[in-house]
Amino acid sequence: MEFSSKLLENAVNEISQLPGIGKRTALRLALHLLRQPKEHTHNLSNALLNMVNDLKLCKSCNNISDNDLCDICANSLRKDDVICVVEDIRDVMAIENTASHKGLYHVLGGKISPMDGVGPHDLNINSLVQKVKEGKVKELIFALSPTMEGDTTNFYIYKQIKDYSIQTSTIARGISVGDELEYADEITLGRSILNRIPFESSLKL
Amino acid sequence: MEFSSKLLENAVNEISQLPGIGKRTALRLALHLLRQPKEHTHNLSNALLNMVNDLKLCKSCNNISDNDLCDICANSLRKDDVICVVEDIRDVMAIENTASHKGLYHVLGGKISPMDGVGPHDLNINSLVQKVKEGKVKELIFALSPTMEGDTTNFYIYKQIKDYSIQTSTIARGISVGDELEYADEITLGRSILNRIPFESSLKL
Structure with a gap:
């Protein structure tokens, strides 16, 4: 070009x-900015700079935050002994949108993935294990993606905390609501038959 | 969200x-910037600010330029009496990529489009007509999109310069190279039959 x-x-x-x-696309965006009043670009530029310069990570859960503690960790109405383990902050936002989790989060910052050169020590796993060791946790909910990397990460964490008497759970896997059975993949469908739930309990959801 | x-x-x-x-998408881009070293965002922000603050329009053709005259207008090897009229600078870049035009350009900055509230006086038409009046132009090539707005704009300009003895032409309209005839629209196909070209001349292209 x-x-x-x-x-x-x-x-x-x-x-x-x-x-x-x-x-x-970049050219289209640049020409768009040129056609707009200059303040648009100044605002965009300032917002980006302020974000990368001033954004903090929550000291407790590693969620993105403007303060030392994020709004979720600082909220005394939430159950601080139920911790949902997620990959990144988008997952926090996705779960918060469902309003189904009343506890706190712990953001790992990724999944164990040797192919991408991400090992356990690149993630915020130690601080999570520390919370468990200090007896602060009653239940851990693993909410990583159901992929090989997600399962590996779940299992790595599980091994380190299994000697402490806490509950661990993982998000339910099965056919998505609204999906056609014939298009579901074999593994998901097979497991959803094996892990079937009592019909009465499905009515309550 | x-x-x-x-x-x-x-x-x-x-x-x-x-x-x-x-x-x-915006969230994905923001999180991407947060994962990168801060310099990435600083560079992006500086590039955008420098662009909107310092970019000029060529005094002669309204093309985007770092100087008073753009590189094309300042190039003495180009024919300065053959002017290709285009809608915006992306069209200049597209035509320059084909290396088929050895003259200069004139960027209108849009098309006459009453539906979008764009009239002739919002475009750089007067300066083009002025060039013709001053006898600087031998040929005008209309290279606007073949839409109703493009045709209206072509005709508006043509009416103002038709009394001056200059050649005017418009880019050829017909079936795109590589297209299947059965998928061509009726108007294009019909016109391409009416405006057929001698087979010998098509061999030279």
């Missing part, structure tokens, strides 16, 4: 570093 | 103002 301006070229190159944005 | 941080929320809101980017 030939640019008539170095400034435009730089902007397009920087924008196209973002995931999922190619040169053409 | 519930955010655990005002800073993140601001950034997501600003990013999602960009065309074609929704809240979910």
